[in-house]
Amino acid sequence: MAAYNINKGVNARVEFHGLRAQYLYLFAGGLLGLFLLFVAMYLAGLSAGVCIFVCGAAGAALVWGVFRLNSRYGQYGMMKLLAGLRLPRRIIRRRRIGRLIRITNHFDDHAGNA
Template structure:
């Protein structure tokens, strides 16, 4: 089998429909599931529980990653994260008359 990972120069990385950051989320998630599987197995948890955990969590990860990819698109998840960084509105509690009044000058004392 031959898998094309990149389709050309200047285009984002794509593998089996997953684009850009979703591919990294997918790979990192599978790596973390594998590490947790090994930790549970080395801690003495029953092997069938470890296998069940690995299969179920990997399946949920695959489903969730492809769902995010379909819902937000290539750059939508980054846009959503950037939108959460900005405030919804700005509050200015100063009186609006201050825009129309000139500030009073301080008098200089002569010695």
């Protein structure tokens, strides 16, 4: 009878070389964008050396930036940060000033009826 290994990574988070979750997708999208930038610059007539230098510098900035975000915010931190930016700064209640300041005493209302 053959013994089979059980897949232990069913509910494990997605990780590649330390990049977790959304940072992996951000990194892959950035690399795709750099490839398209290289193709566009090369088809525009720039020399291959200039294209390689520009895309190499942008690629280094991409790697540095994505790994910095990954280490700073963690697996879910960037999503929490973006969700926090979507919250309103103030909650505005449009009522008259007199209704907001008016103080009512509930004890006086019930004392007269007794």
